[in-house]
Amino acid sequence: MARARRRRGIAAVAAATLACTPLAACGSSDGPTQIVWYTNPDNGGQAALAKDCSTSAYTITTQTLPQDATQQRVQLARRLNAHDSSIDLMSLDPAYTAELANAGYLAPIPADLQASLSAQSFKDAVAASSWDGKLAVAPFWSNTQVLWYRKSVAQKAGLDMSKPVTWDQLIDAAAKTHTKVAVQANKYEGYVVLINALIMGAGGDIASNLDQGIDASIDVNSSAGRRAAAVISKLAHSPAAPPDLSIAQEGQSESTFASPSGAFLTSWTYIYGAHHDQMKDDLGYARYPETVAGQASRPPYGGIGIGVSKYSAHLDADMQAIKCLTSPESQGKYAVAEGNMPASAAGYDYPDLKKAYPADLLALFQESVDQAGPRPVTPYWSDISGALQSTWHPPGSVGQGTPASSASFISDVLHGRSLL
Numbered sequence: 001m002a003r004a005r006r007r008r009g010i011a012a013v014a015a016a017t018l019a020c021t022p023l024a025a026c027g028s029s030d031g032p033t034q035i036v037w038y039t040n041p042d043n044g045g046q047a048a049l050a051k052d053c054s055t056s057a058y059t060i061t062t063q064t065l066p067q068d069a070t071q072q073r074v075q076l077a078r079r080l081n082a083h084d085s086s087i088d089l090m091s092l093d094p095a096y097t098a099e100l101a102n103a104g105y106l107a108p109i110p111a112d113l114q115a116s117l118s119a120q121s122f123k124d125a126v127a128a129s130s131w132d133g134k135l136a137v138a139p140f141w142s143n144t145q146v147l148w149y150r151k152s153v154a155q156k157a158g159l160d161m162s163k164p165v166t167w168d169q170l171i172d173a174a175a176k177t178h179t180k181v182a183v184q185a186n187k188y189e190g191y192v193v194l195i196n197a198l199i200m201g202a203g204g205d206i207a208s209n210l211d212q213g214i215d216a217s218i219d220v221n222s223s224a225g226r227r228a229a230a231v232i233s234k235l236a237h238s239p240a241a242p243p244d245l246s247i248a249q250e251g252q253s254e255s256t257f258a259s260p261s262g263a264f265l266t267s268w269t270y271i272y273g274a275h276h277d278q279m280k281d282d283l284g285y286a287r288y289p290e291t292v293a294g295q296a297s298r299p300p301y302g303g304i305g306i307g308v309s310k311y312s313a314h315l316d317a318d319m320q321a322i323k324c325l326t327s328p329e330s331q332g333k334y335a336v337a338e339g340n341m342p343a344s345a346a347g348y349d350y351p352d353l354k355k356a357y358p359a360d361l362l363a364l365f366q367e368s369v370d371q372a373g374p375r376p377v378t379p380y381w382s383d384i385s386g387a388l389q390s391t392w393h394p395p396g397s398v399g400q401g402t403p404a405s406s407a408s409f410i411s412d413v414l415h416g417r418s419l420l
Contacts, residue, residue: 033058033317037089037325038076040304041067045337046091052333053324058317060089060325069093069189073100073382080105080309088312089322091304092137094128094374095189095381100307101131102379107308107315109135113323120328124372125343129305131377137305138326139343141334143268144288144368145197145300148275151284153177153263164297166290167198167231170264174240179263181240182253185232187393190249192375192385193300194266195392198228200298200373201291206388207410210378214414218407220388225403227291229392236395246394268302269365270339272357285361288368298373303343341365386420387413 032055039046039062050060065072073096079087080100092100100106109117114135118126125139147165154161157173174181184190196206204224209217219225235241240263242248242256250267257265258275265271266288276283288299306325308318324330331342332350342348348362375381391406392398412418 032056033314035060035088035314035317035321036086037062037306037321038065038087038091039063040065040069040072040091040093042338042340045334045340048337049325049330049334053321053330055320058314058321060321065091069095070382072096076100077103077105080311083311085309085311085313087309088314088318089325090307090309091140092307093189094301094303094305094377095385097129097137097305097307098131098377099379099382101136105310106136107310107312107318109138109308109322110319113138113319116323117326120344120346122343122345122366122369124301124369124374125303125305128301128303128374128377137307138322140304140306140326141331141340142343142369143302143340144365144372145193145266145268145302146364146368147286147289148257148265148267148271149284149286150179150263150279150282152282153179154284161284161286164287164290166293168234168293170289171231171235171238171240174263175238177263178261179240180242180256180259180261181235181238182242182248182256182262182265182267183235183245184249184253184267185236185245185393185395186247186249186252187389188249189385191393192388193302195228195232195388196375197288197298197300197373198231198291199224201288201295202227203292203295204228205376207376207378207384210376213378214380216376216378216380216414218384218410218414220410221404221407224291225407226400229398229400229402231291232392232395232398236398241395246396268339269341272361273339285364287364296371298371299368301369301372301374304340305343341369380414383413383420384410390420 035058037060041064047062050062054060117138121139125142129137129139157177159173170181202224204222205219207216207218244252256262288297290297306322312318328344328346331347332353335341336352336356387410391409
């Protein structure tokens, strides 16, 4: 896409940052270069890797971004637009990689490093980390969602969890057993992840012909879109819906699942580490539910890639650092520490990871990543996502007319006829 067609939104968001004073991030003449890595929040796993990957030539330190992915995007865009040299490395959600790359904020990754990173990484990790035919960030971890369930509830409801199950089956089973189906349905990016997975699971997509920029095809108004809307509407109006459905993010949905009324949860890979001790033999896991019976699901894809700021003062050291931080060994260490799985098959071979997780669960994670349904890779994703959130929320308002109204609103937002 031509740079001239770059979305004006990122510049508008970024312009407000000029009150933010850049902090110098450079090494002194008698000490190692200081590399600052802006990370998404975790329990210290990225800081530990930063220490492990520091050398006599450079020291990597971390700064933590906000919890919400959208706010991470806002903070980084503002500071990068101000040419803030205090950012060297940044952990980027795949939803916003294309936007920052298209804006020219990311330093090009050398061809030899691109080749090695691409060779070691899963295909969806490469696709989510690329822009304009090149790797824009280094794939670090690749997350996916699976279906977590209580074995006792599934048995009581008569579900055979050794076979694929549909959303309709889960909702009916939870209603029958007076339990709950937990999902992420607040007005935020996590809800769009659910919508995207439901649409792709029905054989559709949110948008296509993405190289056309704001003139991309908006495909929500389709039979797949209406099937997705039917699932959300059914859950929202079912006794299987948690009381906090419309404000549920990862934490709330996880709490519902862990409560006495919890039965089913679609969420990320870290759930096993968080709950297998508590639930012991009652914690089950299976492939993400089908939108349409007999049609393979497309599990959500998430993760993080590590980008290098164009405005860093020491790009060579930065590239060496991301090579270490995203090595299969580092990916395996991070998966053990945080529950976010590697972006490479070699990362899954890390011995301690194999000890920490059952072999069949690790295989399920890799299968789910391999067959995942990523969100559209476009610099305009923040507008598309925001328009979807505005028209599909709250879940109780979703009906068969929602896909058509959302498609129209997305187009209006992209072409400047409407504001979010």
